[in-house]
Amino acid sequence: MSRKLDAAIAETGTRFLIFPQPRFIQFFEQPEVVKVTIPPNQILPGPADDRMYVLDAVNKRPYNRFNQRPYLGTFNPPVLPGADGHFDHLDLNSREFSAATMYATVRRVLDIWEDYFGRRIEWHFRMDFEKLELIPLINWDNAQSGYGFLEFGYGRTPTGEIDLSRPYCQNFDVLAHELGHSLIFAEVGIPSNNNNNNEYGGFHESAGDLVAMISSLHFNKVVERLLENTQGNLFTPNELNRIGELSESRQIRELFNYERMSTVSREPHDLSLPLTGAIFDVFVEVFQKELVQADLISPELARRSLHSLDEEEDDDAIQAEFAAAYSGKEQQFQAAILKARDYLGALLADVWNRLSADNLTYVKVGLEMLNSDLSISGGQHQTTIRECFAWREIRFPADSLIFQIRRLDDCGLVSYV
Ligand SMILES: [Zn+2]
Structure with a gap:
């Protein structure tokens, strides 16, 4: 169970900062330190590991039906850990923080659910891709999850404009919800006739x-x-x-x-x-x-x-x-x-x-x-x-x-x- 998981990684996991709820919600203005299961010496710059990687794409258009992975455009250099191997040193208002917190959120949710399953959860897209691609900040007032990727933009203002102060990649619940879809694809699968009945x-x-x-x-x-x-x-x-x-x-x-x-x-x-x-x-x-x-x-x-x-x-x-x-x-x-x-x-x-x-x-x-x-x-x-x-x-x-x-x-x- 997950209380056991947290005890197990207290010594070995890598530290990140995650806002449990968006920081504009009262009481949640500060992030919480969270550990992921991957030890510091196994996390790669990105951050990345054996299951997923962050790609901080620049000037990227959202993926669509006809244009998906691999992304061939430009991207910022991968985020590096601090001298101690952890990622809790980043400026909360930097792009690097957004990249690191998106990785940590997805990794943490995967850790939690692999613990509940008692085994590794294999990606549903593994016929084509080995790892999940995480794109934290594209200039778009929306977010999407697709075959092998999670791609996030920004929220909207009450008047419907893009709100650069509210990146979706920092919204724990939204990311966890999207990863939840991936877990269902991986574990329950899709109907063999490809028909999406209402209750499915x-x-x-x-x-x-x-x-x-x-x-x-x-x-x-x-x-x-x-x-x-x-x-x-x-x-x-x-x-x-x-x-x-x-x-x-x-x-x-x-x-x-x-x-x-x-x-x-x-x-x-x-x-x-x-x-x-x-x-x-x-x-x-x-x-x-x-x-x-x-x-x-x-x-x-x-x-x-x-x-x-x-x-x-x-x-x-x-x-x-x-x-x-x-x-x-x-x-x-x-x-x-x-x-x-x-x-x-x-x-x-x-x-x-x-x-x-x-x-x-x-x-x-x-x-x-x-x-x-x-x-x-x-x-x-x-x-x-x-x-x-x-x-x-x-x-x-x-x-x-x-x-x-x-x-x-x-x-x-x-x-x-
Ligand atoms: Zn949904």
Whole structure:
């Protein structure tokens, strides 16, 4: 699990600086020191390693369908480490910092997920390229991930112009989300008929958001801030919601949502919400079970805080009870959230390992979650998974063969004496 990973690389990893959330968000103005698994003597100038490299292209047009790797234009010299072999010495406002932090983010997210998978994740583009190409700063108000590359530009101002103060390559959640797509291509693959059914598309977007959420919970600051603001009551709008934060009030998507299958369209981003919501609810319930088990909250408070929209509960009273429980127990709440995080990370890795892209549906995701929970926790969360998926209306279609009733005479087993 990832708590083990961090202990393992504390001595051997290479230091980088990453902003856990964009630096214009209050409380996140300073970057956090993060270590990647590659030791200083194995990181190459770029930065680069055996899986990826940064290419700081200059005056580059975005790749498109007809014009992709290899890039033949000009680029800045590769970024070098400091005298101690680490990369945490760079000026936060330099291009070199952007290059290094983009590498560190992608490498860190890959490290985290290889740890959850318990093995190396092979790139889906390896028939053509050995390494992932990372292009940090092109003059473009957009960002894209493609076959063997991640290419990032800048955000937009409220009036729609390119905003050079907000490079996407420094946005941890956006990079993690894009790498999440690569993980799904690598581990779940693509449908063999090359048809992109709606739920496959929604599943992809949902996986990207979940990869970003779980990865961002590896920053101490994110965990601290989340708990300080919620006092452990995660069934409220909170930081984790703000995946891909673009400003204080604008984000890409919401993990904590009330969408059900009947309330969303078939557009992949919209359709991703009930699945993400179901899996997020499982995470919060697992966290609350940890709190109950450690005697930090009562089972009754856990139950009341899970209330759905249709139930009347006194939200202020619930929040006050969480505040009382949290006060003085910050460390224990943190330990509980990291346990829930690592359960969900390991669970999703196992689910993606089992899933096939062919005719992928959300019901199959739910079924594999039940299977994975059996092997990871011995089945402790079966009811939780079942209920969270049911609330989101993720179920077999009403006309599914699975509901067919078979009588003995349908099976030719009735004996007429
Ligand atoms: Zn996406």
